[in-house]
Amino acid sequence: MRKILILFIFLSTLFLLSPVSAHGYLAQLTINGKSYTGNAPGAQPTSSVIRQVSDISPVKGASNPDLNCGLSAQFAADVADANPGDDLAFDWRGGDDQNWPHNTGPMLTYMTSCGSSSCTTYNSSSSKWFKIQQVARISTGGPWAQEAVMEGFPANVTLPSTLAPGNYLIRHEILGLQGAVSVGGAEFYPACSQIKVGGSQTGGPSEDELVLLPGAYSDTDPGIYDPNVYDPSASYTFPGPPVAAFAGGDASGTSVSGDASASASAAGSSSTGISGSGDFPSSSPSSNSPGSSGSSSSSSSSSSSNTQGVCKLQRRTTSSLASDVNSDLSYLVKVSNPHTHKRRRSILTGLFRDLALVYRGS
Numbered sequence: 264m265r266k267i268l269i270l271f272i273f274l275s276t277l278f279l280l281s282p283v284s285a286h287g288y289l290a291q292l293t294i295n296g297k298s299y300t301g302n303a304p305g306a307q308p309t310s311s312v313i314r315q316v317s318d319i320s321p322v323k324g325a326s327n328p329d330l331n332c333g334l335s336a337q338f339a340a341d342v343a344d345a346n347p348g349d350d351l352a353f354d355w356r357g358g359d360d361q362n363w364p365h366n367t368g369p370m371l372t373y374m375t376s377c378g379s380s381s382c383t384t385y386n387s388s389s390s391k392w393f394k395i396q397q398v399a400r401i402s403t404g405g406p407w408a409q410e411a412v413m414e415g416f417p418a419n420v421t422l423p424s425t426l427a428p429g430n431y432l433i434r435h436e437i438l439g440l441q442g443a444v445s446v447g448g449a450e451f452y453p454a455c456s457q458i459k460v461g462g463s464q465t466g467g468p469s470e471d472e473l474v475l476l477p478g479a480y481s482d483t484d485p486g487i488y489d490p491n492v493y494d495p496s497a498s499y500t501f502p503g504p505p506v507a508a509f510a511g512g513d514a515s516g517t518s519v520s521g522d523a524s525a526s527a528s529a530a531g532s533s534s535t536g537i538s539g540s541g542d543f544p545s546s547s548p549s550s551n552s553p554g555s556s557g558s559s560s561s562s563s564s565s566s567s568s569n570t571q572g573v574c575k576l577q578r579r580t581t582s583s584l585a586s587d588v589n590s591d592l593s594y595l596v597k598v599s600n601p602h603t604h605k606r607r608r609s610i611l612t613g614l615f616r617d618l619a620l621v622y623r624g625s
């Protein structure tokens with residue numbers, strides 16, 4: 264009886280203390296000091312420049328169609344004005360507008376042209392994307408840049424200073440690699456924002472820098488399945504194409520370990536599936552490739568096996584506080600999963616210690 268009582272107290276405490284926002288979404292984009300609010304997943308959408316996603320959970324599986332702009336991303340009603348060289352700040356939040364919960368994995372930024380009309384109804388599912396920036400650990404042996412986001416700071420991106428004017432989607436992506444020691448464990452968090460770039464620059468990507476999303480990644484890419492992800496001195500290989508040369512190339516990344524060769528081959532393998540939907544300024548070497556087929560023939564054999572269980576359970580447990588013993592137990596099992604956040608682990612360790620003391624004293 265006493266054991267059951269203690270277990271009950273333990274479970275109740277656990278549910279009251281446990282952070283529920285294990286995942287998150289792009290809550291705000293700031294361009295040169297002007298802020299645009301994003302709609303939380305599930306919220307009645309208000310006019311925004313950020314495409315609303317359906318859930319704070321990650322996209323799982325490198326060939327998942329939602330890798331494009333996030334889970335069931337919807338068109339947004341507004342467009343933000345921007346100029347080449349502008350500073351962008353992406354403010355990611357956890358589900359309850361707490362801080363972003365992850366600190367492991369890179370952040371990558373892509374863009375695609377929406378063509379001659381505004382991005383408000385542009386479907387980018389077969390669009391060609393180029394990379395403008397990527398960050399991993401801030402230095403060899405240092406924390407991932409993503410850790411600053413966990414501490415409440417936005418992720419910073421600068422628009423290429425020679426970017427040609429036009430309508431663009433800018434896709435900021437966080438990879439949650441806390442589970443990347445197993446194939447399929449990586450969490451993808453892409454978020455697309457609609458911008459209109461002014462000015463009179465002429466820069467753009469070259470054809471071989473363009474990729475499909477999904478298409479550019481595979482679940483077994485070294486930067487997606489990464490057994491050394493927790494080794495601070497291990498080098499990191501970014502997935503996807505290199506940063507476009509006009510945006511500074513890979514040298515522009517703050518990461519010490521951008522790897523153009525590995526990622527170039529990944530991009531190359533998907534390039535047969537690129538359709539001609541991106542139209543860049545004529546000055547750019549990348550005019551459309553009309554002959555190519557539009558079908559996304561991503562060769563990655565990724566299992567899109569759904570491993571979102573942890574997130575689902577966490578939300579279920581809060582909505583039905585300690586009612587369903589089965590989900591409580593599976594929740595406890597999940598706690599030992601490497602996916603689980605460090606902070607939660609330390610809370611749990613503390614709780615277990617306290618309970619052990621109470622129990623022994625009885």
Ligand SMILES: *[C@@H]1O[C@H](CO)[C@@H](O)[C@H](O)[C@H]1NC(C)=O
Nearest residue numbers: 328335336337338386387388
């Ligand atoms: C874009 O097209 C894809 C493929 O047809 C579709 O699944 C998706 O819902 C479309 N996106 C929007 C926002 O309409």
Ligand SMILES: *[C@@H]1O[C@H](CO)[C@@H](O)[C@H](O)[C@H]1NC(C)=O
Nearest residue numbers: 408409411412416417418419
């Ligand atoms: C973005 O810039 C701000 C201001 O300089 C800084 O405090 C923050 O740490 C930066 N974010 C990241 C992820 O490095």
Ligand SMILES: [Cu+2]
Nearest residue numbers: 285286287439
């Ligand atoms: Cu998460």
